[in-house]
Amino acid sequence: MPLICIAAPKGGVGKTTLAANLAGTLHRAGQPVLAMDCDPQNALRLHFGLPVRDGAGFLMQLPLRPDWRSLVRDTESGVALLPHGANDIRAALRLAAALEREPELLLAPVRAMLAEPGLLLVADLPPGPSQMLNLLAPLADLVVTVLLADATSAALLPEIDSGRFLGSGALAALHAARVRVVLNQVEATSRLSRAVAGAMARHLGPRLLGAVCRDEAVAEALATQRLLHAEAPGSAAALDIADIARGITALLPPLPLPPTPLPMEPVAP
Amino acid sequence: MLYPVQGNNCEMARDPDVARVAAALKSPGLRYRSFGNEPVRGAASQSVDNSLDSFPLVGAAIEAATAETQQFPPAAELHASVPPPSFVPLPADFASRPSPGPVDLSYPLPEPTRPAAPPPAAEIPCRSAPPAAERPYRPMPPPAEPLAPSDTLAALLNGVAQGVSRPSWPAPMPQACCPPAWSPSRLPR
Numbered sequence: 001m002p003l004i005c006i007a008a009p010k011g012g013v014g015k016t017t018l019a020a021n022l023a024g025t026l027h028r029a030g031q032p033v034l035a036m037d038c039d040p041q042n043a044l045r046l047h048f049g050l051p052v053r054d055g056a057g058f059l060m061q062l063p064l065r066p067d068w069r070s071l072v073r074d075t076e077s078g079v080a081l082l083p084h085g086a087n088d089i090r091a092a093l094r095l096a097a098a099l100e101r102e103p104e105l106l107l108a109p110v111r112a113m114l115a116e117p118g119l120l121l122v123a124d125l126p127p128g129p130s131q132m133l134n135l136l137a138p139l140a141d142l143v144v145t146v147l148l149a150d151a152t153s154a155a156l157l158p159e160i161d162s163g164r165f166l167g168s169g170a171l172a173a174l175h176a177a178r179v180r181v182v183l184n185q186v187e188a189t190s191r192l193s194r195a196v197a198g199a200m201a202r203h204l205g206p207r208l209l210g211a212v213c214r215d216e217a218v219a220e221a222l223a224t225q226r227l228l229h230a231e232a233p234g235s236a237a238a239l240d241i242a243d244i245a246r247g248i249t250a251l252l253p254p255l256p257l258p259p260t261p262l263p264m265e266p267v268a269p
Numbered sequence: 270m271l272y273p274v275q276g277n278n279c280e281m282a283r284d285p286d287v288a289r290v291a292a293a294l295k296s297p298g299l300r301y302r303s304f305g306n307e308p309v310r311g312a313a314s315q316s317v318d319n320s321l322d323s324f325p326l327v328g329a330a331i332e333a334a335t336a337e338t339q340q341f342p343p344a345a346e347l348h349a350s351v352p353p354p355s356f357v358p359l360p361a362d363f364a365s366r367p368s369p370g371p372v373d374l375s376y377p378l379p380e381p382t383r384p385a386a387p388p389p390a391a392e393i394p395c396r397s398a399p400p401a402a403e404r405p406y407r408p409m410p411p412p413a414e415p416l417a418p419s420d421t422l423a424a425l426l427n428g429v430a431q432g433v434s435r436p437s438w439p440a441p442m443p444q445a446c447c448p449p450a451w452s453p454s455r456l457p458r
Contacts, residue, residue: 032451069453078450119451151326157334186421195324199331201425203338213421240421 001114002141002252003121009156009165011127014184015039015146017218018241019124020047022144024077024227025245026120034072034113036123037084038132040092044124045083048075049225057085059106063098068109077227099131106135114139134167141252143179144209144244149186149197157203180209180251182244187214210244212237 006019016039023035037044038059045054050073058071059082073081087095098105113121123140125133137143145160147153159165163176181204187193201208212218215237221228228238291297322328 034451072453074450074452080451080453116451116453151324151330154327154330154334157330158337161334161337162340183425186425188421188424192324192327196327197425199327203331203334208422208425211421211425236420243422 001116001119001121003110003114003123003136003139004248004252005123005125005133005136005140005143006146007125007133007143007165008127008146009129009159010152013127013146013148013153014212014218015127016041016043016124017047017222018144018146018182018184018212018244019122020044021218021221021228021238021241022245022248023079023122024229025242026122026248027077027079028229029245029249031120031249032080032118033078033120033122034080034082034116036082036110036113036121038136039084039124039126040087040095041126042084042086045073045081046225047222047227048073048077048079048081050075050081050083054083055086057083058109060085060087060091060095062095062105065105068113077230096131099135103135106132107139110136110139129165129167131167133165137166137175137178140175140178142248143175144248145179145181146184147181147200149183149190149193149200149211151192151196154196154200157200180207180247182209183211185214186211209247210240212240212244 004022006015006022008015016037019035023033027033035044035048036058040059042055042057045057046052056071058066058068061071068082071082073083075081110121110123113119123132123136125136133143143166145165147156156165160179160181161176163179166175166179181200183197183200186197197211201211213236215235217232217235218228218237221231224231228235228241232238
């Protein structure tokens with residue numbers, strides 16, 4: 001089933017926030033969604049109400065070959081969540097080395113997830129080029145790349161256009177065809193934001209999936225550990241994100257409905 | 270652009286080149302005088318997007334990205350599941366076959382008939398519905414209304430033609446029919 005990678009060539013662009021809210025919006029549209037946090041900042045869980053001190057996760061356990069199904073967390077939003085897991089520098093280096101040595105540590109469980117009928121997998125990737133992105137981009141149906149309407153993001157457009165940002169060597173240009181861009185935190189009152197966003201819109205054309213306005217409601221939703229559509233459903237940013245979710249669904253192949261699940265005990269968050 | 274200063278001499282507007290020279294020489298008062306001549310740099314060489322003139326880095330970035338796009342043009346097809354168009358070779362004796370002759374235009378052609386409209390979209394089955402023998406596929410959304418983009422994107426796209434039109438969004442499922450939280454079967458496979 002489809003894999004949507006949420007990536008960004010640089011940090012601090014609101015990638016994780018957009019990943020969480022897109023996952024929630026796509027689930028509300030009727031599709032079962034599994035959100036997988038591949039970003040070592042381990043922040044995706046916070047958008048879904050998991051406690052700050054809850055450090056359990058999936059990615060950090062990859063060297064131990066865990067059963068991913070046993071680590072899926074149910075969330076209030078209905079989105080199933082695989083947190084990254086708390087980590088430190090040693091654990092992060094150990095994970096990077098293990099993935100470099102044995103990519104199947106990640107690819108095998110991801111392929112199992114993608115084999116679940118009707119399940120939409122949303123992966124929040126680390127900012128910048130990464131081994132995660134290098135491994136997952138070839139499997140992805142869509143790589144949603146988040147940028148800001150500023151000069152730094154504009155300067156990264158050549159990396160996106162060439163596909164170098166995705167890695168994968170000579171195949172990068174091939175995977176670049178699946179890249180769509182979202183401009184985040186666009187400010188209509190800022191001359192620079194308007195100029196950059198307008199220039200990017202003209203340059204990207206249909207590759208621009210959408211734009212999200214700067215909205216205080218986004219930060220407030222995270223502060224309450226709720227998704228935007230639950231905290232401020234009528235906010236301008238929520239409407240922008242819903243529009244982007246529509247664009248994503250339109251780009252994906254038709255999805256079969258999932259089979260009836262077996263009765264099971266819920267996992268406490 | 271020229272404008273007269275002090276007699277017959279003319280002073281050019283402070284374009285980026287003049288500003289750079291002034292900054293390099295640490296002479297903010299430096300002016301360039303054209304002495305009434307037409308500017309060498311023609312209008313065609315000016316930046317296409319005047320709004321970026323104030324932000325040289327942004328303009329340079331867009332130019333670099335455009336160069337990358339020309340080097341690596343994005344593929345037209347997005348999804349790998351879309352098969353390439355098939356090519357059916359002509360039969361070997363095609364060239365030796367007799368010509369079909371002229372077309373008889375007097376032959377009465379039947380009125381073209383439109384294909385029958387599909388039945389109205391059935392309701393999306395709930396997960397609680399009994400499992401069918403074959404999993405139903407989500408019906409295609411009706412191509413009724415064009416989708417109005419969000420305010421933010423619409424403002425950006427003011428005057429920018431988009432290459433693709435987005436299909437409409439399937440109607441949200443009623444709450445009772447919304448899928449419950451997906452959970453995997455925790456049995457290892």
